[in-house]
Amino acid sequence: MVKVGIPRALLYYEYYPMWRAFFDALGAELVVSESTTKDVAASGVARVTAETCFPVKIFMGHVISLIGKCDFIFVPAVRSMEEKVHNCSKFLGLPDMTRAVIPECPPLLEVDIDMEKKRELYSSVYALGRHFTWNPLKVRRAAKLALQSHGEYKARMVREGKTPSEVLEGKSEQRDGSSSVALVGHPYLLYDDYVNHRLISRLEGQGVIVLTPEMVSQADMKQATHELAGGSYWTYEDEVIGAGGYYIKKGVVDGVISVMAFGCGPDSVMMHILDRYARRERRPYTCLTLDEHTAEAGLATRVEAFIDMVRKRR
């Protein structure tokens, strides 16, 4: 059986069930890289220039860890998920960048996802399926199954109030505490325990219920994005501005913590919008910026101080 490597980084948290359904239907075996460790991060950091954002460095580390364990590595280039809403250049150039900085990596399975060019999208997905089958109908069926399981995955998280790490990795998180905090940001920052220094369990350890963007329905996020920013500009804007705006507006949580990677282009503007909105609505809000130099003690202090502030305020 052909082995396809999936780096446990970036879009993995958002789309893994979709990819699994697709490759399963085509009869490929998936190899997911292990959770991020210090070595994985260090090997990624060594390959790319210093200015590159931390999540991309982590991604490269995962690709390196998959070398020798699979025949292909799946690296999609996601340009846009809806019309006139674009993604960060780093997602677009991801296959090209991976090939450039890791020349020894196995052949990449690339797919261009651009909802503005529907026709090219179909041929791109077919081209991806061609690696496994000559039958276009089989690819079509696989793609349908993939979309279906993606929908189910998303709906399940909203319905049951679960995080991707609970659904994908079977972790269980506590749902009782004396106060609640919404954690907003991209999934690759929120659910990678190495990157955020176990932020979720740290909060839960202090008796805080953690709510995440995945628990908000698509429609609510869209509406909040529209109110705050006049519609999405970036592909993953909803999980930051949409979710953050929703939690701030509804007041169902005691405070909002947003998490961004240092040097992240889209987040640099999104966090600013959120920051201004929280200020206007007079809600506790803080933004944690992460990179490879983030020290655990410093992060813990900031989180504890924020929780103390939130509790005193009540």
Place this chain on the structure above:
Amino acid sequence: MRIGFPHAGNVYIPIRTALQELGVDFVVPPPTSKRTLDLATKYSPEGVCLPFKLTLGNLIESCELGADTLLQAQGFGVCRLGYYARGQEGILHDMGYNIEMVKFSVSEGNKLLGFMRVFKRISGNASWPKIIMTLRFGLSKLNAVDELESLTHKIRPREEKRGETNQVFKEATLAIENAASHSEVIRLRREYTKRLQSIPQRKDADPLKVGIVGEIFVVLEPFSNLDVERELGKLGVEVVRTLSYSRWVKYSLFLNPLGVDEWREVHKKAWPYLKRDIGGDGWESVGEKVLHSRDWDGMVHLAPFTCLPEIVAQNIMSHTREDLPVLTILCDEQMGRAGMITRLEAFADLLKRRRTKLRSEGLLRN
């Protein structure tokens, strides 16, 4: 209604001319300075890129001069540019300026028509022929200045007396900026071309040839890149730069809609390494390196700190098979002139040695 607009290299020349000809009340913000940058960093999001900060600074300074209607570019690219007008409008409102932001697209749709509509709107419904004439007049000034500037790139490293080229070019810019008619622009262009060419040049000069590529704003705004072109010229390096606003206007506004793709060759060269448009000028940066690896001695790659497309380009660029030394300079508000000059000097030394070596092996074209 008083119009204000941000600086971006010499873009103020055609805008100023057009507004003047149309009889609109306007202000030209003071040239970008340390004060502009301080104001901008105070009110901008912390991690946003330098072009956002500098243009916001210009807009704040325009508001201080009484502007209430501001021009700003927008568009749907894969970079933050599309967010500039929106974000800056919000920040200015928060600061208490009651302004209106007139946005024009630089990335989609019929850009030429968009520009003309903006001018029609702010001029209080001037006639179309009048708008076309004034835009043509403004653009002829831009073309003249850009043409003279590319001539200075050749002359500066060869001049006998340091600083003479800069002096003549400064006079030329000022004269063209204030020219009253189209024919005067043509005359000045001819006159200053001659004057630049008659600057005494060293016979034995053998300047290095260094290409300048990168993100268009920082490449073309001398304040943001700390005058990298002049500093290179002082070091005896001939600068080659493809990007310019007159070229952008020529292709994006007039020729691209007709199906001419000025970057075709460059994109083709980038293809083995980068197969997709990654937004901004990233694709072109990679392609230019591959295209000119034999006829340039080196390349200076300029980008704002945290620029999305250029970081991808930077990562890919260093792994191409075609060998060309690249110095990437990331521009932000922390940048210091002395540090940059040291890096440029070291880079020029490296290039000189490399050229001597390659020449002795007979591997170089020039």
